[in-house]
Amino acid sequence: MSVVNNDDIFPPLTPDYILAFQFSNWYPSFIRASPKSTIIRPLGKDFKHYLESDSIFVPDGSEDVVVESTISDDDDDDDEYEDTAIVGEHFSFPELDERIRSVIREYKAVFPKLNFSSPKDASWVLPASSPLKCTSPVDVYLLLKSSDFIAHDLSIESVFDGCKIDDLPDYELELVLRKWYPVDHSREVRCFVRNDVLVGYATGISQRDTNFYDFMINPEVQNTIKTTVYNLWQEIVRPNWTFSRKDYIFDFLLTRDLSSGHIIDFNPYAPRTDPLLFAYEELHEVLSRANQGASASRTFLPDLRVIDSLLHPAATRNMPAYQHNRMPIEALTLSEDRNIVEFGEIWQEEVIRAMREKDD
Template sequence: MPSADAFSIFPSISPSYVLLFQFSSWYSIFSRHSINSTIIRPLSVEFREYLDADSVFVPEGSENTPVESSLSDDEDNLGNDDSDDDSEQKQYAFPELDQRIRDCITKYEAVFPKLNFSSPKDASWILPSSSPLKCTSPADVYMLLKSSDFVSHDLDENRVFEGCGYESNDASDYELELVLRKWYSVDRGREIRCFVRSNLLLGISQRDTNYYEFWNHEETQEKIVSAVRLFWEQNIKSRWVGQTDYTFDFLFTRDLSKGHILDFNPYMPKTDPLLFTYDDLRDLFQAAQLAHDTESTLPLIRPTLRVVDSPTHPLAAKNAPAHQHNMIPYEAAHLSDGRNIEEFADLWKQSVKGSVRSPSDIAD
């Protein structure tokens, strides 16, 4: 009989375990089954400083067409005469990085950026809703990253390795990377998250918690479970390197017969269990382990699928925008009064591109 510790909610974690999930660690192994991507590193100290800087502004030269300052010469002079004026912002320019981003845009036609672990999905409002997160210039990439709360996680090593002991020096190997992925118009209704514990595929969850009728057809559910299990067995299980506790996000093709790996995430509290709880997954893991103890060979476990089965499901998003609780940075609220989201996003973009001053200064 396994010990009680064998059925803990989470596996043990370390800095080396967390580093398995930064993009550069897994993409080279699974690139054939993922979205075309380019990893840019090393990144300069100045670029990291720029991402950490207050307010949202784009570096000089990062737009496809030059932008004239919204300030007149007289206004500039007035600002320089005021010794207490905090509006003088350090200006940044990254011509080499701009060129690498432009090269990727030429190669992929459009890109979607992320850092080592996190993507700026919470900042999708900053670009046109008809093509969310689609970047066609370095400025678009920078605006997404600067407008996102999610990517700030990757800038703080204490947050990256939260919950880990620092008994090893693995954390010192952490190096910020910019990832540019080929942009597609993705149907989020076909995304799932899968949970693997000790090399057992335990659960599959619909990732977008809106209600989709097709998810509730029995034939469709059987097809999805079979397709995921087959894909995992053939393409992931034997190729995953390191501790065998992880989650992976998967995007199905339209016919739901195959798909692409979107991301891997650690099996730990910071990864959203979506329609499961980690207690649920622990119970599934325990049942699978006990079944293994009573069989001479490892049984073929059928992973549990959970979907939003009704428009009134308690976890259903009810068609609300994803990440709506942190879509707009606090400073941007000054610009939003009395405007719909399209008008606001356009005004916000103009304020960011037109001046290196913060939007709150412009609003005032």
């Protein structure tokens, strides 16, 4: 593979380009092709401060039983272990609580995200049988508070990282509540578009979940997926992508019969977006070849790259997703058969006990 300049591989990053991928900016154009969602804004500085504060706790009043986030004042022996971030701060968002409850009543259950990022790495917080399924405000807050991923959206510097400009635009945090439903990750694909070309004229559609699925190696199945994705891009994505820059990456969830699907998200064509089973240098070479023979290449469907065996190098990721973000096994053991209030109290006691043992 020849060495090429990064400026050739990626479009230049500007604030306007990055903001095109903010949920509230792209969703209105694709509302009929994407899961039903509600955008809540403005959120206020206190909500951002809550997400940035230390420790995992929920705002007062967000559930029927208020979670105490302070150590008992009667226990003088524990004073040295008190964390001022926990003891000194209380948060309450009654209007936001009611707004979230209203959306949940309409959708039955929701999956939250912020402007760009979703808390997929915090799936351990809620039951594994219905991952990321929120049925109350406290579920929403706990997912967001437990996630490392959403930290990207809280800092204007990280949002516009890589943009060569000193004057950053106004940026307002938003909470997105998407209608929750079970997702079969084997039917998720990621598609790359550069200069208004679905790079997959030669290659460029990647299986999104890097587990091995035997049905994906069937040639007929692959051809169906390629046809569906190509038609979706031509008929829905391409004409409705209204931003001036035609460089983007979109994630697509296929229906069970693989004949249609839903647009899940759009991401910038930039190093921050995982190319999955590709390298960006590889995609650049493919695009160059496609441009050189554009008319001929347009007669071909895009290729699909998948995990084609258990021995595939990428299949070594076949382990619990985001395991480095997960809670220690001791916490999982303590949480069994307990509600969030009981778990919070017991986990806090365990932390204090461990700190005492360390000092002894």
